[in-house]
Amino acid sequence: MMAEQDQPSFDRYSRQMSFGPIGTAGQQQLAECHVLIVGAGALGSTSAETLVRAGVGHVTIIDRDYVEWSNLQRQQLYTEENVRQRMPKAIAAKQHLERINANVQIDAYVLDARGEDLERLITGVDLIMDACDNFETRFILNDIAAKYRIPWIYGACIGSYGLSYTILPGDTPCLSCMMDIIPNGGESCDVDGIIAPAVQMVVAHQTAEAFKLLTGNHDALHRKLVSFDLWNNQYTAINIQAMKKQGCSSCGDQATYPYLQSPATEKAAILCGRDTVHLRPSEAMKLDLRTLSEQIRQYHSRQLQVDIMNDFLLSAHRDEQRIVLFVDGRALVHGTTDIQAARQLYIQMINISTVSTR
Amino acid sequence: MKLIVNGQPVEMPEHVTTVQHVIAHFGLENRIVVVEVDAQIVDKHHFADRIVDEGARIEIVHFVGGG
Numbered sequence: 001m002m003a004e005q006d007q008p009s010f011d012r013y014s015r016q017m018s019f020g021p022i023g024t025a026g027q028q029q030l031a032e033c034h035v036l037i038v039g040a041g042a043l044g045s046t047s048a049e050t051l052v053r054a055g056v057g058h059v060t061i062i063d064r065d066y067v068e069w070s071n072l073q074r075q076q077l078y079t080e081e082n083v084r085q086r087m088p089k090a091i092a093a094k095q096h097l098e099r100i101n102a103n104v105q106i107d108a109y110v111l112d113a114r115g116e117d118l119e120r121l122i123t124g125v126d127l128i129m130d131a132c133d134n135f136e137t138r139f140i141l142n143d144i145a146a147k148y149r150i151p152w153i154y155g156a157c158i159g160s161y162g163l164s165y166t167i168l169p170g171d172t173p174c175l176s177c178m179m180d181i182i183p184n185g186g187e188s189c190d191v192d193g194i195i196a197p198a199v200q201m202v203v204a205h206q207t208a209e210a211f212k213l214l215t216g217n218h219d220a221l222h223r224k225l226v227s228f229d230l231w232n233n234q235y236t237a238i239n240i241q242a243m244k245k246q247g248c249s250s251c252g253d254q255a256t257y258p259y260l261q262s263p264a265t266e267k268a269a270i271l272c273g274r275d276t277v278h279l280r281p282s283e284a285m286k287l288d289l290r291t292l293s294e295q296i297r298q299y300h301s302r303q304l305q306v307d308i309m310n311d312f313l314l315s316a317h318r319d320e321q322r323i324v325l326f327v328d329g330r331a332l333v334h335g336t337t338d339i340q341a342a343r344q345l346y347i348q349m350i351n352i353s354t355v356s357t358r
Numbered sequence: 359m360k361l362i363v364n365g366q367p368v369e370m371p372e373h374v375t376t377v378q379h380v381i382a383h384f385g386l387e388n389r390i391v392v393v394e395v396d397a398q399i400v401d402k403h404h405f406a407d408r409i410v411d412e413g414a415r416i417e418i419v420h421f422v423g424g425g
């Protein structure tokens with residue numbers, strides 16, 4: 001039995017409720033809100049921690065990756081133990097967040113967010129927090145937000161630089177209004193590095209905007225595209241309302257939501273600067289990793305060595321290449337940027353496994 | 359020519375006369391950027407013909423994808 005003073009209560013939010021614009025009413029509103037966070041890397045883990053501590057009632061987290069050593073410098077929810085266990089970020093985040101605030105419902109999904117996944121998870125969501133590490137997913141997210149008229153808060157960073165913008169469907173320009181093509185990978189490349197304060201600054205902007213939106217303080221919204229460079233001491237804000245396009249294919253009168261139309265195809269992407277290829281099957285699978293791991297150990301141990309297996313993924317290596325295979329059939333192949341070589345290793349793994357389609 | 363770029367005074371080389379030149383000066387010519395000159399947003403189709411004057415206040419934001 002916990003003593004009464006050891007039980008969490010609404011009092012935990014006292015400092016936030018004493019903040020005039022939020023107050024007790026705003027706190028109640030937060031408790032009734034559902035926020036979807038797309039990505040659980042640096043931006044996502046920081047954002048999730050702030051929202052969960054603040055008492056947002058329901059938080060859903062999507063991420064396709066698992067925790068590695070190079071994440072710990074800035075991805076504040078993760079630990080060395082998570083790295084050793086190769087925990088998927090979404091799962092590790094959920095576990096950590098539940099220890100921070102047990103009153104919040106936290107749902108975690110290990111997946112590469114595509115249109116159909118987001119359409120499934122969007123029901124009841126009041127706000128989407130962008131914590132993606134690539135533009136491709138952001139354009140899908142932008143279409144979903146426009147289609148279901150849900151606000152989303154763009155945020156991104158590299159080096160000591162970051163920027164943010166709050167997109168309100170039917171009001172502000174959307175991502176497609178701002179750029180007519182998906183920028184190529186060059187700008188999200190890991191080789192440029194990143195410092196944690198840049199992450200925290202972006203998330204500070206995003207979460208402050210989230211509080212304003214969720215507590216009905218719309219008049220306080222920034223309404224400008226903000227950017228900063230913490231190393232070069234620059235701060236900028238631009239009013240971009242004029243960029244809103246009437247004929248925008250994502251948010252205009254005749255919107256077609258082009259990024260939700262892409263057919264389910266197998267996909268391979270080189271993860272810039274990470275010496276890694278991400279492979280995604282055309283259809284989600286449900287792999288029996290335990291059996292697969294046994295089969296590799298018994299019959300294929302000369303070509304493949306299993307490093308670790310948990311409920312969510314299996315990590316194995318062949319020479320310099322390491323493959324991390326997820327239950328849903330996706331894989332990260334490390335130690336190469338050669339898609340053909342990555343695919344070859346992937347197919348070898350899949351052929352060993354007993355595949356069942358979800 | 360002296361400009362105020364993102365709040366800081368910057369001395370520009372002689373050849374810089376347009377928004378496009380300013381963007382190139384900062385190595386952002388292949389990036390997706392939003393530019394404001396003296397509190398007016400400049401359409402990207404006019405970067406090359408929008409002249410910048412001495413002392414102009416220019417804000418440049420470039421989009422990145424990392425996170």
Ligand SMILES: [Zn+2]
Binds near residue numbers: 250
């Ligand atoms: Zn639009």
